[in-house]
Amino acid sequence: MSADRLEVHPTRRELLVLKRRKTLADGIADILQKDLEALIISVVDHREKASILRKELYDVLTRSYNQFIEAEMVSGSLKVKELALTTTSLDFNVEITKATGILGIQFPSLKLLKKEENEFKNRLSLSDAPIQLERAASRIKAVINAVIELASITAAIRELLEVVSLKRRQINRIRFKIVPQLDKTIEYIEYILEEIEQQDAIRVRVLQRKRKERAEKSYETD
Amino acid sequence: MKPTKYNTIMPRIALESLKLIDLNEIVRLIGNNLDDIFNFLANTTYREEIISTCGDLIEPGLLEEALFQNYAKMYKKLLNNSSKYIKNLLKSVLHKFDALNLKTMFRMVQAGMNAEDILQHIIPLGMYDRKKCQVILTEARSINDIVDSLQKQDFGFFLKEFIQSQWLLSDLSPLEAVLNKEVFKGILKEIKNLNRQDKKIATNILGIEIDALNVKTTLKYKELITNYKTLKENLMPVVEIDEEVLESAIREPNIKSTLQCFLSSVEKKHPVYQAIFTKLVEESDSPISRLEFILEKAPLAMSFFELKKNMRYYNIGYILAFLNIKWVEIKNLICIINAIARNVDANQIHDLLILPENY
Numbered sequence: 001m002s003a004d005r006l007e008v009h010p011t012r013r014e015l016l017v018l019k020r021r022k023t024l025a026d027g028i029a030d031i032l033q034k035d036l037e038a039l040i041i042s043v044v045d046h047r048e049k050a051s052i053l054r055k056e057l058y059d060v061l062t063r064s065y066n067q068f069i070e071a072e073m074v075s076g077s078l079k080v081k082e083l084a085l086t087t088t089s090l091d092f093n094v095e096i097t098k099a100t101g102i103l104g105i106q107f108p109s110l111k112l113l114k115k116e117e118n119e120f121k122n123r124l125s126l127s128d129a130p131i132q133l134e135r136a137a138s139r140i141k142a143v144i145n146a147v148i149e150l151a152s153i154t155a156a157i158r159e160l161l162e163v164v165s166l167k168r169r170q171i172n173r174i175r176f177k178i179v180p181q182l183d184k185t186i187e188y189i190e191y192i193l194e195e196i197e198q199q200d201a202i203r204v205r206v207l208q209r210k211r212k213e214r215a216e217k218s219y220e221t222d
Numbered sequence: 223m224k225p226t227k228y229n230t231i232m233p234r235i236a237l238e239s240l241k242l243i244d245l246n247e248i249v250r251l252i253g254n255n256l257d258d259i260f261n262f263l264a265n266t267t268y269r270e271e272i273i274s275t276c277g278d279l280i281e282p283g284l285l286e287e288a289l290f291q292n293y294a295k296m297y298k299k300l301l302n303n304s305s306k307y308i309k310n311l312l313k314s315v316l317h318k319f320d321a322l323n324l325k326t327m328f329r330m331v332q333a334g335m336n337a338e339d340i341l342q343h344i345i346p347l348g349m350y351d352r353k354k355c356q357v358i359l360t361e362a363r364s365i366n367d368i369v370d371s372l373q374k375q376d377f378g379f380f381l382k383e384f385i386q387s388q389w390l391l392s393d394l395s396p397l398e399a400v401l402n403k404e405v406f407k408g409i410l411k412e413i414k415n416l417n418r419q420d421k422k423i424a425t426n427i428l429g430i431e432i433d434a435l436n437v438k439t440t441l442k443y444k445e446l447i448t449n450y451k452t453l454k455e456n457l458m459p460v461v462e463i464d465e466e467v468l469e470s471a472i473r474e475p476n477i478k479s480t481l482q483c484f485l486s487s488v489e490k491k492h493p494v495y496q497a498i499f500t501k502l503v504e505e506s507d508s509p510i511s512r513l514e515f516i517l518e519k520a521p522l523a524m525s526f527f528e529l530k531k532n533m534r535y536y537n538i539g540y541i542l543a544f545l546n547i548k549w550v551e552i553k554n555l556i557c558i559i560n561a562i563a564r565n566v567d568a569n570q571i572h573d574l575l576i577l578p579e580n581y
Contacts, residue, residue, distance in 0.1 A: 073571070077283050082329065082330070083329075086335075126442060126452055127398065127399065127439065127456050130514075134442070
């Protein structure tokens, strides 16, 4: 990445300021790098948790789906479809709150809000619904908590990844834009200052020579 | 019933029995695809209904409907060839499907579905066929409207009375239970009109179905830990297993003891009951679905038993046994069709087919 130099006066004071800024930028980049590492560890932890939860969820859903298919085989697809379409839907809501996580990042935390319901009340007809369908439905009901938890973890991972991406952009900006820009400007100022020094030295030498010549001339005339 | 009364119905049963699909051929359908099943059924007695219902589209729902249509056609033929009391009994048995269609309408109207969608789930069996349901549904916006439109028909009167007296609009369960009870009461009432021998055979074959239903409901109650009131509502009129036995079975702490209670109550009763409950007790550790499956076979086992026992005489057993066998054939076909549509393993399909014990 090529960096443009900053528009500054090539003075010694400016050089000192730029050098201080460079040291500061390197320090910030190191801190950001440590944050990034902590965030990546947290993402990996969350991902592992999500992976375990997702596997459990898929197992339950697969078992539930197999029961559903068995219900179709026993009672016919028309009956199962009819029962599925007419059963009372589960009454629940999801509350979204904020939870503070690593580096003070605010994660969305999802909480299942269930309405008080009669545990003994059947959602499906006791006489018409095959037991397989009842089992499938009750498994799905039990799995909602895990779905909400998985959604919560997924939301946290998304949030973490956004912060990781932001931190990475910040680090890259410092390392590959700001620092090279400062380096180039420092180099430029140092070069200019060196040039000025060399010109001054030449000028001094010329002046000294002229002074010497003038002194010799006045000596001869005297 | 006099033997002469069987003059027309028995040849019809014999004719229809010849059209049943060989069990081996049904089992061989496992592992085929839906196209193969369609082609197979198109060369059987289901041909007409399969071709007219499915057309170019072969899907489980349409195949199921075609099978039901065939059952309805066969049932209609039997009704036309039956004499008074047999006809009345067959009509009362057909009310099971009327109740199913009414319950479908109630549930779907309550769920706010439109008439077109509801009609797709109506089984083309019984007096509430699609045409009749369409007429009811075009004017009905609520369950009360449906019941009002039934007033002059079989279930209208008592449903209206039930709704006015005790029904809470939010819960369909009591309404469905009272409808089921009425159907089985009707069947038991019609059985009483038969002569001694027929009455005994019909009570055994249709009675075991009702008893099996009560046992299934009790087992479900035990498994799902549902409401006791709902359980009581859903228990049908008793036949061999009386209310006292049901009460004590319900009070048992687990499924095994419940089944043992049932077994001890039928020890001195019909051998088929004994065989069924012995098997249930032996397999009491199995899932409820397996126990339900054993109970599902009970009417068929009783039909075969009564056929063997009363082979020398014309009796209602032939008709009821044939109806049970035909129904099992349709259930087996439905099982295979849905399993194939969902790519189910062949062994699992085989386990869910209703086959004779020694098959």
